[in-house]
Amino acid sequence: MSDARSGIPALDEVLDALRVVAIPTRTRFRGITVREAAVFDAPEGASEFSPFTEYGDAEAAAWLAAALDFGWQPQPAPLRERVEVNATVPAVRPEEVPGILARFPGCRTAKVKVAERGQSLADDLARVRAVREAMGPEARVRVDANTGWSVDEAVTALTALAQFNLDYAEQPCVSVAELAEVRARLSAAGVPVRIAADESVRKAEDPLAVARAGAADLIIVKAQPLGGVRRALGIVAEAGLPVVVSSALDTSAGIAMGAQLAAALPEGVLDGACGLGTVALLGGDVTRTPILPEQGSIPVGRPLLDPELLARAAASPERTAWWRERVTRCHALLTAPDPARARA
Incomplete structure (x- = not known):
């Protein structure tokens, strides 16, 4: 089910589709040596929520809106391959x-x-x-x-x-x-x-x-x-x-x-x-x-998530819990009566 006002999928559905990964970078990039991301095995295909960890919830909520739209809604037709x-x-x-x-x-x-x-x-x-x-x-x-x-x-x-x-x-x-x-x-x-x-x-x-x-x-x-x-x-x-x-x-x-x-x-x-x-x-x-x-x-196209690679790159239980809590907070902002500010 989705939020009737927004078309956003219900939180339980979002969390069920969520996997958190921690992937090392080949070289230091933006001060990062391990890239954490939340990926979704969603109805429309793989999607991702990966705002950098220092971003606050109001800013990160726009990233979640993108991930949910890409994962749960049909997208504009591509004009090139x-x-x-x-x-x-x-x-x-x-x-x-x-x-x-x-x-x-x-x-x-x-x-x-x-x-x-x-x-x-x-x-x-x-x-x-x-x-x-x-x-x-x-x-x-x-x-x-x-x-x-x-x-x-x-x-x-x-x-x-x-x-x-x-x-x-x-x-x-x-x-x-x-x-x-x-x-x-x-x-x-x-x-x-x-x-x-x-x-x-x-x-x-x-x-x-x-x-x-x-x-x-x-x-x-x-x-x-x-x-x-x-x-x-x-x-x-x-x-x-x-x-x-x-x-x-x-x-x-x-x-x-x-x-x-x-x-x-x-x-x-x-x-x-x-x-x-x-x-x-x-x-x-x-x-x-x-x-x-x-x-x-x-x-241009959707990659298929691989269960073995997801397991190999899985974040620690502590980091997975952190991302799940972050998704929960951002989802609440998106489904609030006036989420426009969070999406700005």
Whole structure:
């Protein structure tokens, strides 16, 4: 049964379908060495709820709304069978770059993490240089600062990094106003680096504010934090900006949701390769047919959850209980009389 007001499945049904996994990463990513996720063996197919553990319930509730919609409701028809993806390069040493890129066969775009806490601009320059040298002059190279710079730091860093012919810089600063200032200062200085907004879309009460403010050249959209494929499609349509679809270090169950979103976007909206190849950074998965890059793209479709792999990757009883309690709290927010704020 589902909540009559919302179409959300009943909590008992959700918890019955829930499995919690803890999968090691192949390299440290966003400070993470083990990725925890709740996956659902749902009526429409595998789905995933995996907000990072530090996120509060109000923010995480949107991720649960996405997981329940993807797992229990039919999705928009895909317009393409495969989605081009980029390689994702964590904040590794330059000598590690070729090994990372080898996990993304055929990819001609790379997104490189920069502004890592405890590292310097010199570290970023060396890493991006290594990526450019490995991939050649025709490849697209992007950088992602995850809000790690001030306005002055962003302008300085991106002016220096522009020598590598960047495709764009993702979320260099925290606020929409800061993004707008960085974009204006780079333009005034003749520095040809586009600005992409990620956190200013997926973590904002108003995900369209960045478009109205002229603070970005394109937006990064992620199905889970935006409440699901359909809601993300609506945001894209209203924003009127080019789009790159990305993920949050998901298992193949979550990547399938992102691929569904990318595949449902109208022609001409996608601005190059999507950040949906990150299963390659995990040391395991929940399916025998992982959604991994092949010839630079991934297939659109639902992976089948594998009981043996789920058992092998099962989280501890304590962590499983933690996730079940989190799902319970977020489900309560979604089925409350006015859940709009939780889904924002």
